[in-house]
Amino acid sequence: MKNNLPATLFLCFSLLITILNPLMAQETGFGYLNPTPTECVSLDERADIERQIKINQKRLVSEGKLQSKNSTVNVQLDWILRQKGVNDYAYYSISNYVDLDNTTGLRDYNCGTRTYDGHQGVDFFTFPFWWDKMDNSNVEVIAGAAGTIVYKSDGNFDRRCVNGNNGNWNAVYIQHADGTIAWYGHLKSGSPTTKAIGQTVEKGEYLGVVGSSGNSSGPHLHLEIKSSGGATIDPFSGTCNNIGSKWINQRAYSDSKLCKLMTHGLAPTPYPSCSVNPVDVVNEKTNFVTGERAYFAIYYRDQVSPQVSTHRIIKPNGTIWQQWTHQATNVSPYYSSYWYWSYFLPSDAGTWKFEVDYNGQTHETIFNVNTTFPCPKxxxxxxxxxxxxxxxxxxxxxxxxxxxxxxxxxxxxxxxxxxxxxxxxxxxxxxxxxxxxxxxxx
Ligand SMILES: [Zn+2]
Incomplete structure (x- = not known):
């Protein structure tokens, strides 16, 4: 992922839309981020990784911890991420697939350009509030297939938000029975599995937490698959990579989801600018008082025209207080995006619901309105x-x-x-x- 993210980002913020629901909404806005791509692994780092893996393979074979002969069975991968401690409707998006074009052009497995030149892996970025998710270890990297740890690295700085000459990442490398190796990179410092090089892991076993170590502009997992001979394998199969999928259940190329609904006490800012210590200020709020302004935010991945969302704010007695629809008008998908509307809340005390219909599914979150200030102003x-x-x-x-x-x-x-x-x-x-x-x- 790339280093000119903040520019991309703040252009987006200038696109605040002020009158989408002119009758009632007090303040609305939106933003999107398609993390701009650059090199995830420097040439030096890559050479060092490959050298270390070779050394370790040789040692592990001699110690009887690694088979010298690979199985002919094609090992396939299960999913490589999971949530912990939260239950968002969706929690990641893909910013870059493998670049299959050997020239300076771009070509992903689906014959699209969702990649960057020379990219040898797949980048999964967490959303919304990627720093917050990283700080709370909410998105874990798990082994897509069983195998042996042939190398790992830890202790490298993990809050990178500008790419380029960042030094090494934290990563775990798993060799499967067929000799293929999965690289799981950019992990949070201190998170990689405590298991040692040479130990085995099961499919679905914890490997680490999504972080932003190494050449990275924000928390994401770089998954790279190598053949036993060292060639890059694109795990996704499609029109431009018709070799059979490495996934047991390959997910859609563009997989639009409503990731999360939230209520906030201030306008949400899920894309903080880069700094020495970037953090998310989530400002989630679920307890309001009468007359207070509440922000209703919706976080999406792969949102694209003409997808329509129907929003409802429902009073404690079950009646609809506000209802509005919104339609995406962008032609290329936003890999991640958010929209918010705000309202001053009336005096109906109790538990309210914020619901959104999207892609045939109803999503909801609840919040409370109190008639008196439960604490001093x-x-x-x-x-x-x-x-x-x-x-x-x-x-x-x-x-x-x-x-x-x-x-x-x-x-x-x-x-x-x-x-x-x-x-x-x-x-x-x-x-x-x-x-x-x-x-x-x-
Ligand atoms: Zn990458």
Whole structure:
């Protein structure tokens, strides 16, 4: 994946659409990201990997841990990603397939150009909120087939968001019974399996967490399959790669899904700009008060014209409060995209539902509306906090201008802002946490 992602990205943000549902929606917007491609593995890194694998193969054969003769059975792969701790409708998209064109042109297995020049693997990026998913280890890489670990690397920086000369990635390499080797690259640091080189893994076994180590512009898995002779194999089979699929169940080339519905307290920003330590500020919010603005966001992969979504916001008594439709008008699929609308909530207290029909399936998420503020609107903290364990929640903001000290454990949790003024400090073994969550959250 490539390094000029932020430019692509912020162009998208300039396309805020303000009047899509003019009657009620207060603020709407959208963005999309087709991660722009460049080299996932540098030539030096690739040469080093291939050299290390050869050395290890030789040793493992001599130790009786690897067969010297490969099985003639064609090993196929099961899926190589799974969610953990979350249950999104979909959680990844594909940014690049293998480039089958030996010249400077582009050709993927489907005779399309969803690749970059010389790409030897398949890139699966996580969505929405890829940094958040990485931080919470929400997307695990699992072995597509049983095999033997012939090499692995770990400990490399994993928050790369600009590509180019980034150094090595974290990766696990599994040799299958037929001699093919699967490379699982860009893993989160510290996540690769604790199993040693020479140990075996089962199909579906944990290998690591999707991260952004090495030449990467954001968290994604680079899956590369090598033949026993070292040639690149495109695991996908299609009109331009009619050799039989390496997948047990090959998934669609363009596989449009509604990934996730969310309610937020602020406009969502799922594509943060690149920085030394890029993070997602998710601002998910599921507890609101009457009159508060709620943002209703929908996250898609492979969205393309003329796909239509029908949205409904449903009151606690089951009646529809808002309903609107939206149609994608882009001709080329957005590999990932999001849309949001916001409304000021009325006084019907209870559990609400946000539903969206898309591709013949109804998706939903729930949220709560309270008629009274469950916590103060603001806190302005001017006194020292000593030896206390406390969580302070406010609807709008918490401002602080004094010390937290003497083994205190303090959390500020506000709906909009946390302001740390001059004089604020945390000392003497104290813990301070700040979160934008608002009343009643976690
Ligand atoms: Zn790649």
């Amino acid at each position: 603001n806190y302005n903290i001017v006194n020292e906090i000593n030896n206390a364990t406390q969580k302070l929640e406010a609807v709008d903001f918490i401002a602080s201008s004094n010390k937290i000290q003497l083994n205190s454990n303090i959390t500020y949790d506000s709906g909009k802002r946390i302001i740390l003024n001059p004089g604020f400090s945390v000392t003497n073994g104290s813990i301070f946490k700040a979160q934008i969550d608002g009343c009643g959250g976690n």
